[in-house]
Amino acid sequence: MVVQHNIAGMNANRQLNITTGTQAKSSEKLSSGYKINRAADDAAGLAISEKMRRQIRGLSQASNNAQDGVSWCQIADGALDEVSNMASRAKELAVQAANDTLTDDDRSYINEEMQKMKAEIDRTHASTEFNNIHIFADDGFAPGSATKSDSSNKMTITLPNGADVEISVNFIGADGKMDKVDSTKAVGQNTTYSDSAFAKYVQDAAASAIGKLYSNFRTLFSTASSEGIEVGLDLHRGEKGGVLASAAIKMSTGSSSTMMTYSMYVDTIDYPVSDFATMSDSKKADLAATIAHEMTHLIMYDTLTDGMFGNFPKWFVEGAAQTSSGDGGWVTLTPSSSDAAIKSYNAKLTDGNNAYGAGYIATMYLGYAVSASDSANQNTDVTSDNIKAGLDKLMSYMAGNKKTLNEAIADLTGYSGRSDFESSFMNSTAKSSVLDPLAFTKSFLQARRTNGEGSLFGNLSDSQLDVFAPDKLNPTVTNYTIKADSTWYANAFGSGYVFPEKEDGTATGDGTSDGLGKTLKLQVGSETESMNQIDLKRFDIRLSALSEGKTFDTSTRELALETIETVNVIGLNVASVRSYYGALQNRLEHTIKNLDNVVENTSASESRIRDTDMAAEMVRFSNNNILAQAGQAMLAQANQTNQGVLSLLQ
Template identity: 35%
Template sequence: MVVQHNMQAANANRMLNVTTGQQAKSTEKLSSGYRINRAADDAAGLSISEKMRKQIRGLDKASSNAEDGVSSVQTAEGALTEVHSMLQRMNELATQSANGTNSTTDRSAIQDEISQLTTEIDRVAETTKFNETYLLKGGDGTKQEYMKGHDAGLKGVLTDGTTKATFKVAAGALDEGKSVTIGGKDYTIGSTVNDVQTAVDRLTAADDKVTVNDKTYTYVAANSEAPGGQTVTTAGWVLDGDKTSTTGTKLTITNGDKVTTTPKTGASASYTAAEMDNGVSKADPSIISAEKAVSLMKDELIAANKVGVTNGTVEITGNPAYDKDNGVTFNINKGSAEVANKLSFSLHVGSDADMTNKITVGIETMNSSYLGIKGLNVNDDSGIAGTYAIDAISDALQKVSDQRSSLGAVQNRLEHTIDNLDNVVENTTSAESRIRDTDMAKEMVNYSKNNILAQAGQSMLAQANQSNQGVLSLLQ
């Protein structure tokens, strides 16, 4: 029996300290709700948990970013809804102005409303913003926005390009006797006296035939037999059935002659010779030459393609001329408007620095210059300006529709992005919880166990301290 070293008490004290330490940890875990309160609790688990927390908090903010993106897109799209409404009203007005029953005063009133609507479209583009970012005003720098090509309502094929357009009138469309509508007016293609005379003079081969006002002539070479059986001494035209002619004559075409040329080889052609002033029949202004038709078409194509142009010159290059075999081609240099570059901003919708986490939103400058309706004018005497304005407004409506469709697609994408982000956050949070959070039921079992052990340890330490009291009995 010793008194210097009470090993029972030392052992009981050591175990009590272990139990007390474990009890303290259980108390901490139960109080904080976390299984890992410091790195010593689970070094690897802490590292994994913190990585997950970074992802969770990043994704939470990414979801918020996407929601802000939806809000900005909705703001822009909502403004364009009103632009669409104004363009639809302008289309009604342009259609009304194109009607021939309107007076000059009527068209002036229509023009006033169109001007006001154009100004309002510009104001909407200038002032629509989200969080101090102007959404419809465009970005930095400028570009040239070329207008869409137009055919001025002419019958033919339009091929539109970036800066140029081509309008092709088919072969035969402007042949003698054909009807054509130019600038809302109906014309019939006729021929000048000189044109018909040239067509007749061009026939110099034996047996070529020309019918003038139902009389048929045959071209006979010198010293050849004519259709009447006589010998012609001088080359020229001989009236069929005229047996008295022995000398060829020159056919002279006069105003009103109806002429059909029938070459020995090649196709026949019919003409009505008309006395014309600058390509227009003096007797009937609705009869014009093919050259005059080409000139009128050229003017109308320029007028139709000038709508909305504020930069550059709309012009027909070269000297287009009608060809019976190939038709006529008009090469149109289109005009443009100087507008701001497209506004572009990126929404960061991920927790990492990966560029695939960027969703780019692009919005064009939705003002009247970009839409091609700046300075739109429907106030003229004929209603043709209103007709051409209808095409320009149609192009503007398409541009707004395209932009709204693009914004709608981005919004739908962002909504799916938000749903996905929230799902990832939920599942990652669940995984992090399993690593970091305290299992309260399990930890309560440990706490109860350690509480009992602590009480037992205290009791055993007291008993061990009492065991040395027996030494005193030996000293009495």
């Protein structure tokens, strides 16, 4: 026997410590409910559990986000339901006003209610919000596009003769690589390039238009235009849905360079190649005016890129192009029009297709106001030269100083900005130090006279034949050259281009151009991939958008009949937007169910890794408790063993 070492006691103590440690961990698991309380408990299990916890919390919030989207759709649908009710009432009133048993006074009473409904529809557009965010937006999608595919990379504009024009703006990539365009893919007949006379006329008309634009806007071209631009000529038979002609642009931008490709489309159904030899000068002049309109768009995209990509209102984009082509029949006013008729016409500046008539006059007035505000200009008559000088100064100021239209108007005229100008023009109030909008319009109509085209390519009183007849073309300028083939010609620019944000502010002053754009994103997943996001479109539901610029007036029987058709259009457009939000709500509800299912089952899986099995752990705890008691007893016995040595020493 030895007394220096109590081996039996040491063994019993070691075993007791092991049991006590295991018992402590078991007690911790039982009291916390988790079998992994620290990484040492299960390192791999902890990593998997933490990843699942992040996913669960992210998906739970994504489900809440989707529910917010459902609430957005419900608010939108409720607002649109009221608009639909107002449209139904408008239909009832329009049918009533079309009945000839009513007097004009009776119709005026009906029309008063109609105009109140118009105001309420516009107020609904401006005031419907979710979390202080406007559900509808001035720069939102057109109502008719609600059930069509997303074409947010396209801008649809309209020619003076009413045909649609589609400007394509393709953002090809941050690396600056250009998509290859297959010019052989023709939907219809594409054999007209061999007719050199027709192609040559289009080339000459375009070159002549550029020459006139160079002459009209010398400062702009010297400030911002590119040299050696080549434009492909695309002659097809009617595949563009009735479009007479269009100018298309594709843009690719990188950090060091920008590429723009151009193509001019002419529909050979509207302008038959086979009839070109016998085509009247009047028809050829109409084609030349259309090409002048489109070439103006192209040079504005080149020189005023920032503004054309979202910052210019429709009335200025189209009005500026029509200063080249002339009004093309859009302006229904004549020199004998009354003040009331002029005021009523100009008041529709921002209403749909009126941008091409009232917008044309407003652009002319803006050029005049800039010119007349120039202290160096002693002549303030309403003339083509004065208007050209003002527009040249306005556009070169924007191009050379990177100014928005809002800033340029504030800096160069007596108006405080774009909204002030629009409001003044629409209300015919005097803000300029020279002629007010009403006085200008009257003087302009007198200068244009009854048969004048009003093009800045000549005198305002010159007819379309005076300006655009074949013998009037002067194709001497080689910049922006039309090439007689269907190739997209790439034109390189020296530095990278950054696409601008949209400029806020409209004449309504209702704040619905809030800079958020047409499409919001609902984050309905826990990761960043696009599949975890759902687009939430915003629409323009002002009456001008819902009615597509058509008549909403019952003051006469004829207008009431037009309004009946207008209300049908409104009803279809409201139904289109409601259908979009209804379908989106259904989709989001399915999304929520799926997210909740994933959260539930992922939570169950995470529980199996992280949570304590209380029954099994209690068995282990009880077992360890018995072992601890046994260990304590054995340690006590071992400590008594050395007492036997005393017997030997006695």
